[in-house]
Amino acid sequence: MFNENNPILKVKNISKVYAEDKNNIVNALNDVNFEIIKGEAFGLVGESGCGKSTLAQIIMNLIPADKGEILYTKDKTEINILSLKGKKMKALRKEIQFIFQDPYSSINPRKKIGWLIKEPLIIHKIGADDAQREKMVDEMLCSVGLDKNYKNRFPSELSGGQRQRVAIAIALILNPEFVICDEAVSALDVSVQAQILNLLRDMQKKMGLTYLFISHNLNVVSYISDRIAVMYLGEIVETGNSEIIFKNPLHPYTKALFSASVNIEDVMLKGEPPSKSTLIKGCVFASRCGYCSEKCLAEKPVLKETADGRKIACHLYNEH
Ligand code: SF4
Numbered sequence: 001m002f003n004e005n006n007p008i009l010k011v012k013n014i015s016k017v018y019a020e021d022k023n024n025i026v027n028a029l030n031d032v033n034f035e036i037i038k039g040e041a042f043g044l045v046g047e048s049g050c051g052k053s054t055l056a057q058i059i060m061n062l063i064p065a066d067k068g069e070i071l072y073t074k075d076k077t078e079i080n081i082l083s084l085k086g087k088k089m090k091a092l093r094k095e096i097q098f099i100f101q102d103p104y105s106s107i108n109p110r111k112k113i114g115w116l117i118k119e120p121l122i123i124h125k126i127g128a129d130d131a132q133r134e135k136m137v138d139e140m141l142c143s144v145g146l147d148k149n150y151k152n153r154f155p156s157e158l159s160g161g162q163r164q165r166v167a168i169a170i171a172l173i174l175n176p177e178f179v180i181c182d183e184a185v186s187a188l189d190v191s192v193q194a195q196i197l198n199l200l201r202d203m204q205k206k207m208g209l210t211y212l213f214i215s216h217n218l219n220v221v222s223y224i225s226d227r228i229a230v231m232y233l234g235e236i237v238e239t240g241n242s243e244i245i246f247k248n249p250l251h252p253y254t255k256a257l258f259s260a261s262v263n264i265e266d267v268m269l270k271g272e273p274p275s276k277s278t279l280i281k282g283c284v285f286a287s288r289c290g291y292c293s294e295k296c297l298a299e300k301p302v303l304k305e306t307a308d309g310r311k312i313a314c315h316l317y318n319e320h
Helices: 050-061 086-093 113-123 132-145 148-152 159-172 189-207 218-224 240-249 252-260 294-298
Strands: 008-022 024-037 041-045 068-073 075-082 098-101 178-182 210-216 228-234 235-241
Touching: 008 050, 008 210, 024 041, 024 050, 024 068, 024 210, 024 228, 024 235, 041 050, 041 218, 050 178, 050 210, 050 240, 086 098, 113 132, 113 148, 113 159, 132 159, 159 178, 159 189, 189 218, 210 218, 218 240, 228 240, 228 252, 235 240, 235 252
Parallel strands: 041 210, 041 228, 098 178, 178 210
Antiparallel strands: 008 024, 008 068, 068 075, 228 235
């Protein structure tokens, strides 16, 4: 369906350590690698605090990485986003947009909807004049399922689902290529979630968008994603075709997640997670894994491809 030789984004060897204070460091991301193919929806799943949102912020160049590159392909040329500053980064922000979990905290509650959607056009000097920009706002409102009269309303006058439609309109008005949806439907009721997911899918088809879809809700990720990556404590443990992994998860962590619940936060794992301030020598999941061996404690498993095309970081599957 997608051309694997046409990645739009490569996350290469990204590591990030936070210093909470001088005695306490947090290993947020450890050598994270994956590629997102142009036109696909790529789901990133994991528990709260596993590093998903930190990675999203690094991809947007909002916080620096300690190591690694984020390579974005534009006009067949790879650009390392992390090396961009000033005007070059501003220009790229037109192409890479963000949809947050809580639209109310990401939009100015004192501005009317029409102004909020038009503002990115003004900032990026798009549209010949104000009349043309107003027309673009009307068309975008229509595309996200809102009447143009919503332009004159304030965010507080909208329901949660309507506000998320506005957040989508703000993200898409610049006609981006790549959209990061960070828990974009998590704050909504289940019925509204389905409507917003369908809207995101429709807009993906209509505009040829590529999504990085970050969520802890497995139903949501399975519905929207073509491929997924499962993250545990800042490391990718399994990645590949979404349908294959959801039908037959192989990594012990993925198995535990998918067997128990649609909500990752409800999953009960044995043992305790290791301290995030300790650099783990062996497998990151060892303290919670029923299959843990001496090798798992001594040697970190790397992501290796299996016969069905997925990649797993686990010694159980790395023998051959
Ligand atoms: Fe479990 Fe070992 Fe596989 Fe880690 S490498 S998930 S500890 S079997």
